[in-house]
Amino acid sequence: MNQPIPEISMVIPVYNEAVHIGHSLLLIEEELKRITFSYEIIVIDDGSKDDTWQQLVLAGDRSAHFTGIRLSRNFGKELALCAGLEHARGQAVIVMDSDLQHPPALLSRMIHLWREDGAEIVECVKFDRGKESLNKSFSSAIFYSVLNTLSGFDLRGASDFKLLDQKVIQAWREMPERNMFFRGMTTWLGYNRVQIPFEVAERAGGKTQWPFSSLLKLAVHAVVSFSSIPLRFVSLFGFAFLLGAIILGIQTLYQKFIGDAVTGFTTVILLLLVVGSVIMISLGIIGEYIASIYNEVKGRPRYLVSQKITSKTAVTEVAY
Numbered sequence: 037m038n039q040p041i042p043e044i045s046m047v048i049p050v051y052n053e054a055v056h057i058g059h060s061l062l063l064i065e066e067e068l069k070r071i072t073f074s075y076e077i078i079v080i081d082d083g084s085k086d087d088t089w090q091q092l093v094l095a096g097d098r099s100a101h102f103t104g105i106r107l108s109r110n111f112g113k114e115l116a117l118c119a120g121l122e123h124a125r126g127q128a129v130i131v132m133d134s135d136l137q138h139p140p141a142l143l144s145r146m147i148h149l150w151r152e153d154g155a156e157i158v159e160c161v162k163f164d165r166g167k168e169s170l171n172k173s174f175s176s177a178i179f180y181s182v183l184n185t186l187s188g189f190d191l192r193g194a195s196d197f198k199l200l201d202q203k204v205i206q207a208w209r210e211m212p213e214r215n216m217f218f219r220g221m222t223t224w225l226g227y228n229r230v231q232i233p234f235e236v237a238e239r240a241g242g243k244t245q246w247p248f249s250s251l252l253k254l255a256v257h258a259v260v261s262f263s264s265i266p267l268r269f270v271s272l273f274g275f276a277f278l279l280g281a282i283i284l285g286i287q288t289l290y291q292k293f294i295g296d297a298v299t300g301f302t303t304v305i306l307l308l309l310v311v312g313s314v315i316m317i318s319l320g321i322i323g324e325y326i327a328s329i330y331n332e333v334k335g336r337p338r339y340l341v342s343q344k345i346t347s348k349t350a351v352t353e354v355a356y
């Protein structure tokens with residue numbers, strides 16, 4: 037049965053948010069109802085280990101506009117988003133966190149900019165990281181300055197809180213990569229975009245799910261999929277060391293034939309250490325790219341769905 041296309045699809049990834057998810061979804065839906073009658077809320081349970089899924093089943097009983105997708109394990113936020121975007125049918129899709137750090141009060145402005153002003157992407161940009169921890173703000177600052185320099189995109193303050201028109205989603209679906217980096221991919225797409233500054237609110241409950249190791253993994257993914265400059269560095273290092281080697285070679289030969297030969301033991305040791313570490317780093321960089329290529333070539337599914345709660349509605353036609 038073909039259901040009518042909703043005006044707005046909400047895509048919300050969740051991971052271990054059982055304490056507040058029921059209440060957060062109520063608030064989000066309440067806000068949405070004031071703006072449109074034609075909507076769907078797609079929540080992706082990214083392999084939560086607590087009672088999140090049970091809470092989503094309850095949410096599905098309460099709301100006829102609700103779709104729940106349970107992934108077979110924790111695939112990470114980027115791939116959970118991907119699952120949501122692939123299931124979204126709306127004329128516009130809004131991606132948002134489940135912990136109310138992305139204020140639902142902004143929804144009406146986002147939708148207005150899309151409906152009335154023809155924005156194809158509305159992105160909410162953090163002007164204040166609000167209640168985020170100092171550690172998190174610091175690592176984000178480093179992450180974005182490195183990424184900006186390497187990729188040429190200005191992603192400072194970028195968040196995943198975005199509205200995307202159906203045609204942007206269509207274009208996004210054409211991007212086949214498995215190494216997802218949603219913020220970077222939507223910037224790469226272009227289109228007519230409008231920004232709304234916002235202040236990151238306090239978490240609704242629970243705690244952030246980004247240990248330093250996950251942030252680092254995301255940073256490496258982001259750099260590797262958006263820039264080949266690190267690879268060029270490797271060649272530059274190579275040339276710089278070749279130059280040094282030529283100079284030292286000439287000097288050594290000169291000493292062997294003309295001067296006295298047994299000097300420079302320290303230089304040899306130092307050189308070995310420096311050259312060795314540069315080679316290691318360079319191999320590491322190349323390895324990251326190869327790992328990324330390997331991941332793409334394997335062509336595995338980006339995520340696996342284990343359970344679904346399907347929305348029971350025939351979505352009401354747009355009425356505003």
Ligand code: UDP
Nearest residue numbers: 049050051082112113116133134244245246
């Ligand atoms: N999240 C997810 N999978 C993960 C980690 C996080 O789906 O592996 C979700 C999480 O439930 C939340 C959103 O992604 O809705 C943002 O996560 P979090 O609040 O932990 O990140 P922060 O706001 O600190 O950047």
Ligand code: MG
Nearest residue numbers: 133135137244
């Ligand atoms: Mg958060």
